[in-house]
Amino acid sequence: MNENDNIVCTPKRNVLTEVTNSTNNVSPTANLKLLTTVALQENAVGNFNAVQYPTPPSSAVHRKEKSLQILCDRFLELYPLHSNGTIEIQLDCTAARLGVEKRRMYDIINILEAMQCAVHKRKNTYLWYGGSRLNAFLKMLKKEGENLKLSDALRGKAPKPPAPKHKTLGVMAQRFLMLFLVEPQNTLINLEMAVRVLIDTNNKNRTILSPDQQDRQHKSKVRRLYDIANVFISVGLIEKVSGNSILKKPVFKYVGPFKVKKPIEVILYTPPITPLSMLEQQTHNHILMGKSKRKLEFTAPNTSKEIKLTVNTTMDTPSHKWNDILLVADMELTKMKCGKIL
DNA sequence: TTCTCCCGCCATAAC
DNA sequence: GTTATGGCGGGAGAA
Numbered sequence: 001m002n003e004n005d006n007i008v009c010t011p012k013r014n015v016l017t018e019v020t021n022s023t024n025n026v027s028p029t030a031n032l033k034l035l036t037t038v039a040l041q042e043n044a045v046g047n048f049n050a051v052q053y054p055t056p057p058s059s060a061v062h063r064k065e066k067s068l069q070i071l072c073d074r075f076l077e078l079y080p081l082h083s084n085g086t087i088e089i090q091l092d093c094t095a096a097r098l099g100v101e102k103r104r105m106y107d108i109i110n111i112l113e114a115m116q117c118a119v120h121k122r123k124n125t126y127l128w129y130g131g132s133r134l135n136a137f138l139k140m141l142k143k144e145g146e147n148l149k150l151s152d153a154l155r156g157k158a159p160k161p162p163a164p165k166h167k168t169l170g171v172m173a174q175r176f177l178m179l180f181l182v183e184p185q186n187t188l189i190n191l192e193m194a195v196r197v198l199i200d201t202n203n204k205n206r207t208i209l210s211p212d213q214q215d216r217q218h219k220s221k222v223r224r225l226y227d228i229a230n231v232f233i234s235v236g237l238i239e240k241v242s243g244n245s246i247l248k249k250p251v252f253k254y255v256g257p258f259k260v261k262k263p264i265e266v267i268l269y270t271p272p273i274t275p276l277s278m279l280e281q282q283t284h285n286h287i288l289m290g291k292s293k294r295k296l297e298f299t300a301p302n303t304s305k306e307i308k309l310t311v312n313t314t315m316d317t318p319s320h321k322w323n324d325i326l327l328v329a330d331m332e333l334t335k336m337k338c339g340k341i342l
Numbered sequence: 343t344t345c346t347c348c349c350g351c352c353a354t355a356a357c
Numbered sequence: 358g359t360t361a362t363g364g365c366g367g368g369a370g371a372a
Contacts, residue, residue: 063370066348091361103350106363123357123361168364220365226347249345294355294362 072234081131089126111231114170145178153197170296173228180254188251191225
C-alpha cells in the first residue's frame with residue numbers, strides 16, 4: 001500500500017456539478033458562488049444576525065432580477081442612504097449576504113464611492129457614509145462640469161474632457177452625472193450622446209484604432225454607462241424616460257439628489273437631509289483622498305467658493321427644452337450613422 | 343434584429 | 358509571490 005493512498009486529493013472542480021445537476025464543468029467562480037449559497041443556507045440555520053437573501057437556483061432567476069439596479073436596491077436596503085454616521089462594509093460578507101459574486105460588489109461600490117457615499121478604507125473594507133455628503137458633492141460636480149464645459153461639449157461647441165487614467169467606472173459615473181448637473185432640470189440625456197461626450201476621441205490611442213476597434217470601444221463604454229445608469233436609478237439620482245417620439249432608445253432625466261426609498265425606511269433611518277459642512281468635508285479629506293493609485297478624479301470640494309454654488313433645481317423648465325435636447329441627441333446619432341457610413 | 347447588461351476572464355495594483 | 362481590484366468585451370435574454 002502506497003502511503004500516498006492516505007492523502008486526500010483535491011477534489012476535481014466538476015464534482016460540484018453533482019450538486020447543481022449540471023452536466024458542465026464548474027468554473028472557480030461558479031464554485032465560489034455555490035459555496036456562498038451553501039454558506040448562506042448554513043448561516044440561515046445558525047446565528048448570522050443579518051438580513052438573508054437566499055439565492056435561488058440560477059435557472060429560476062430571471063435576468064432582470066439579477067440586474068445591477070435591483071442588486072443596488074438590495075445593497076441600499078442593507079446600507080441605507082439615510083443611515084446615521086458611518087458603517088463599515090465588508091465586501092465579501094456583503095456579497096455573500098446578497099448572494100452575488102464579489103466582482104458585482106465592485107461595480108456597485110465603485111460607483112457609490114465615486115458619489116462619495118463610501119470610501120475604500122482597506123482591503124475588502126469600505127466606510128459607508130450614505131448620502132450624507134452627496135448634496136455637497138453634487139455641487140462640486142456641477143462646478144467641475146462647468147469647468148469642463150460639458151454643456152458645450154454636448155453640443156460640439158467645446159472639446160471633450162480628457163480620458164481618465166484610473167477608476168474608469170467611477171470617473172465615467174461622475175462625468176455622466178455632471179452632464180445632468182450642468183443642464184437645466186428635466187434635461188433628457190441618452191447614453192449614446194453621453195458616451196460621445198465622455199470618451200476622449202482625441203487621445204493618442206484613438207489614431208491607431210481601426211473603425212471596428214472604435215466601434216467596439218464605443219459599445220463597451222455604452223455598456224459601462226448602462227451599469228452606471230442602473231446604479232444611479234437605484235440611488236434615485238436619475239430616472240429612465242422611455243417612449244419618446246424622437247429617439248427610440250431610452251433617455252434619462254435627473255431627479256436627484258436622491259430619493260427616499262420606502263416610507264418605512266424614512267421612519268427607521270431618516271434624519272433630515274443636511275448638506276455636509278465644509279469643516280466636516282475637510283476633516284474627512286484625508287480619508288477620501290486615499291493613497292491608492294487607482295484614484296477618482298474628484299474626491300472632495302477644494303474651496304469654500306465651490307460650496308456656494310447650487311444645483312439647478314428649477315422645476316418649471318419649458319417643455320420645448322426637452323425637444324431641444326432631444327434634437328441634440330438626434331443630431332449626434334445622425335452624425336454617428338453618417339460617420340460610420342463614411 | 344437590436345438593445346440591454348450579466349458574467350467572468352485576465353491584467354494590474356496592492357499587499 | 359499571492360490576492361484584491363477593476364477594465365473590458367463576449368454573448369445571451371429581453372424587447
